[in-house]
Amino acid sequence: MDTGALGLGGPSPCRREGLHSGSLLGFLPPLCRMDEESPDGLLFKDPDFSSDLLRQLDGFRQNGILTDVSICAGAQEVLCHRNVLASSSPYFRAMFCSHFRESSEAKVQLKGIDWPTLEQIIAYVYTGQVHIAAENVLPLMEAASMLQYPKLFEACSSYLQSQLAPGNCLGMIRLSEILSCETLKKRAREVALTSFPEVAKSADLKELCALELRDYLGDDGLCGEEEKVFEALMVWIKHDLQNRKRYIQELFAQVRLQYVHPAFFHHFIANDDLLQSSPACQTILETAKTQMFSLHGTSAAGCRALGHVPPRNSYQDFLILLGGRKDNQQTTRDVLLYDSQTRQWHSLAKLPTRLYKPSAVALHRSVYVLGGMAVSAGKSVVSHNVYVFSLKLNQWRLAEPMLVGRYSHRSTAHRNFIFCIGGIGDGQELLGSMERYDSLCNAWESMASMPVAVLHPAVAVKDQRLYLFGGEDIMQNPVRLIQVYHISRNTWFKMETRMIKNVCAPAVVLGERIVIVGGYTRRILAYDPQSNKFAKCADMKDRRMHHGATVMGNKLYVTGGRRLTSDCNIEDSASFDCYDPETDTWTSQGQLPHTLFDHACLTLQCLPHTASRSLLS
Structure with a gap:
């Protein structure tokens, strides 16, 4: 065989035309160039290869070519390739690469996922794309969590974060705890703290437990006047007075009375019947009165100073x-x-x-x-x-x-x-x-x-x-x-x-x-x-x-x-x-x-x- 004719030996066509191989690189398309030099040659990288391959596999899936498993949601099913699913998530890898019965079954039923969500998940596996909107974000997020698609899970979290508002942030925190989504929880809490006066008007605040409310009222980062903190506390207690009045001392202690306007303190706090009914709150009130209004300050006989608490960081x-x-x-x-x-x-x-x-x-x-x-x-x-x-x-x-x-x-x-x-x-x-x-x-x-x-x-x-x-x-x-x-x-x-x-x-x-x-x-x-x-x-x-x-x-x-x-x-x-x-x-x-x-x-x-x-x- 003439190895020269194959370009493996002998004078190349380039040499015969008076061209050398280096000059030929100028005529090659950019995507076909060699990317890295090594002692024994050049490493070629095709940046579109993986996406082209995935596109071909998606075409095979849609046409039932080489598919070997049906993933089902209720009575609906979608044909897939086990190796594609197994390579896309630890969940499917464990299902198909271990000794579970699903590894050999022709049809696999996924419980807890509805059909529209399953379709979107499979499309995401084969294309890397999914449209996230208000109507599908929650089922998508739950499915991404269950099937172990962390990037899709965080994409859903990012979408929810973009929708955060004072009226829904407490509900989002509840959701983040159910889904174990720390990024959503952290951002929702930031909104709750920075927009506290607006959050305090929402119905969700009344549904907090005493420990949760104390956590907010005591946070240095809460962005709101102390008068608003007090008002939020009283709204929460009066929402279920019989069961919540026992928490009043613990929660009232979170109000930084040193930074309340004296006129507000005098007219709305000092003589409040609910506070007066608690001996411990009465003691706090008397100390605050002395510090705020007495010219003798805390040096007065029998006066015990309120603990030094700095203003909140939000100021x-x-x-x-x-x-x-x-x-x-x-x-x-x-x-x-x-x-x-x-x-x-x-x-x-x-x-x-x-x-x-x-x-x-x-x-x-x-x-x-x-x-x-x-x-x-x-x-x-x-x-x-x-x-x-x-x-x-x-x-x-x-x-x-x-x-x-x-x-x-x-x-x-x-x-x-x-x-x-x-x-x-x-x-x-x-x-x-x-x-x-x-x-x-x-x-x-x-x-x-x-x-x-x-x-x-x-x-x-x-x-x-x-x-x-x-x-x-x-x-x-x-x-x-x-x-x-x-x-x-x-x-x-x-x-x-x-x-x-x-x-x-x-x-x-x-x-x-x-x-x-x-x-x-x-x-x-x-x-x-x-x-x-x-x-x-x-x-x-x-x-x-x-x-x-x-x-x-x-x-x-x-x-x-x-x-x-x-x-x-x-x-x-x-x-x-x-x-x-x-x-x-x-x-x-x-x-x-x-x-x-x-x-x-x-x-x-x-x-x-x-x-x-x-x-x-």
Whole structure:
């Protein structure tokens, strides 16, 4: 035989035409090329071979060619190949490759699977495809579980996950437990926790057992106000009061009363008949009342503090900037929100009026803006108005006005009270007076005046005491004093110190210390009330005043203000810096949207979807 003619030896046709084998590769179709080189040749891979083979086998099945078994569902049957079924799942492999009677039977009956589902399963085995929809997903999933097709099972799970909603997620959890589907269960639980207020309205919540409800109410990831948690609990108990009231103590303990709005607690929880009928719940209520409303706090005789429970993980801190002087122009009405997750600034509903040097505090997930000089139609009036901003509604409303109109004053919050201190009055006089607002009663009352009237001190509350650091007198001279107000006794005392020389500086509580941030200086001082000692922290980059400061996540954030340059000029600032007490270092967070000073800088804790609704409204 002429081996050359077969291309196994001798000169090839390519060589005779003056071509070499390498040049021939350029004419081969891409799917016929060799994929991997080896010392003894090339490994050929056909990516379509397996799918073509499966397509041919499916054609054989549909035409009854070489089929050797009928799979039956009731009276219906479908012809198949044992080797194809055995290679597709461990279930059929055990059936046909072991000594079970089905291995030799011509017909095999599958119980628990209806005919339409069996048809779809067999089609999936031969084609790798199946259409999943609402009407077939459950029988398909059950069949995939029984016949051991894990990828089909997870595909059904993915479809169900795509259909999850607050109204069906608890039912999906039940289903996932029946089918032992952990991926569906995990995702359904996430929906139940993140949409809890909506889930609480569903009929499925009332059907939970006590252990299941406790598991939800106690979860740190539950995304809902504590008021909603309490309401869900009471709806569940009253659905079957006779059998469920014995669980009230155990479930009520899951409500984090420290984070319930005092007005809601006072009106809807404190005097609830069902809670009052339980001695254990009565004890919890009395402790909560003392902590929320008593000026003595947990130091009162016989008071046992509620266990320290952090707010749920679903809450997020947002930084809020209000008013101030923008771009060195007139006082602005702008309200800005900073989302630390996205590092973006957003605009909220504007202040109702332009206010020069008001004060502002955050209390009960709302912002209170107090006093200031109202500027309208060229007239300036010292205001005693109080405006309250709800982030949830993105709206402002008026609260009870202060007893005395004032601006350039300081305010701080403690429990359900706001303390408004000093400032300049309607006759441009320096005020030493202080008044207190009770947010529960919506009422103001006069308190003891400070020992020395000062402007622009740094103010903070720690351990039942209100601290005023420094400030300036009527002649604009720095005052080297710490003035301390004992809240429950309504008394003041003062201490002289050479460490204090701050004017127009904010103060914040950072851990166990009060931090005084600048004030015509770059110096940062941390004051320990227990030891009455100061410690120096890392300096700011610039000498700053009229800036804002707040705490988020145990870090200090400083915004805007004015800075003194090296040649003693004053410049407006748009800086945005962060101080980490763990490392005693400063880092820049970028820039504010514009230069800003004499503004309020606050932290407001709320649910992220609450902030999102405000940004869209």
